[in-house]
Amino acid sequence: MLNERRVVITGLGIVASNGVGTEAFWQANKKGVSGTDTLTRFDHRDLESKVASEVKNFDPTEFMPSDVAERVDRFVHFGLTCTQMAVADSKLDLSNEDRYRVGSIIGSGLGGLLFHEEQMMQAYQRDTLRLNPACVPRITPNAVASHIAIQYGVLGPNIVISTACASGAHAVGEAFRKIQHGEMDLCISGGAEAPLTVFTFGAYNRLRVLSKRNGSPQEASRPFDLNRDGFVLGEGGAVLILEELEHALKRNAPIYAELTGYASNSGGHHIVMPDPDGADASRVMSDAIKDAGISSDDIDYINAHATSTGANDRCETKAIKAAFGKRAYDIPVSSTKSMIGHTIGAAGAIEAAVCALAIKDRFVPPTINYKDKDPDCDLDYVPNVGREAKLDTVLSNSFGFGNCNACLIFSKLNE
């Protein structure tokens, strides 16, 4: 039987601009605290967008040996930190496990950018013989999953998935499948991204997708609002310990929720624009619901991709209506990115963690900065204030540039 093995979430680790650590992050999300502010990481004089969701007051050496911290890029700092938090949260003692049955599957859209950019400057301005010999292992996107595997002695599948803004969701989804199919029993899965670098920020700026609401940075990310003007680039990461249900029960692991459905597809439409009809996005939601063996009537909350760009939020709204019919108006839909910006390859994993926390705490976090209604976006976006709700089954959307779509379904554990 293909779907015999069930998969639960037994540990979480999160680093985001509005909270380092799961508890700090979740309390900030419940209250609707923005982690966005004026960009401080580098000089931004010539940029049109000057807002970012930076992780501040974060010392990687609190979470990993200092010689490791010195030798890896910032996105690996996030991956290793979230892993340390998630393994501890899950009360997992890896020395008791068959480590060939434990995987490390992480999403990263961009890889080790900061070091890449510094070294490219060296190559162009000085000489290629002055390049650091650690360039290759430090820049490569797979560094994050490999460093996790090295630090924690993980010997199962070691994979990085790069599907732009959906990388984290694909990583969690593919890890889910591998556990379902019996390839492994446990997985450190998630996403990590550190895109706040001169070249990368400048590149997104030139794509004209970033908010220019520089005068009020906390209000810059405003998904579904009539006056949204683009997303806010953010950094961070999340790790979810995914575990086969019997394995988790046997060791009395804490269980947040069950991961019950996953689907991925492509719009086959455009390298940055979503399909205006949202047909692909609608289909990926329906396929994930089918995969979970439930009906669309069972979904109690949607954690939307909701970037705060004109096109995404309009098309996603259309897709939700196509997938849920009239019931679309009764389902709360909210955006984590309204608070922590768009963390690219980490976003889908952070939002998966939000879904697990929402189920466990029976709370729907808000979409902040929602003021004026857009006639094209007319669902219940949980404006500005979160609410308590009995959540049995929730859905999370992730749509990457290039129409890389993923959808995950989480359910309250029903033993």
Place this chain on the structure above:
Amino acid sequence: MENYTQVEQTVKEILAKQVKMDVANIKPESSLAEDLRMDSFSAVETAFDLEEKFGIQIPNEALSNVKTVKDIVDYIFGQIQNKTSV
């Protein structure tokens, strides 16, 4: 210009950091492979640090000829003297 003892001390410090050993335990006669347990990647990283520190180039052939800490110090000291006499 740095004298031989200064070069030796700097080399020992760079090696100590690379192999995570106390600098006092790194002797001129220490074998890089046996005593310091350096692999080829850490040798390449060390060469880079030495190049940056002393402003010299260490070609691959030179790298494969050094076996001990003293070999490195001798090579670098020679390079520095050549550089300053040009």
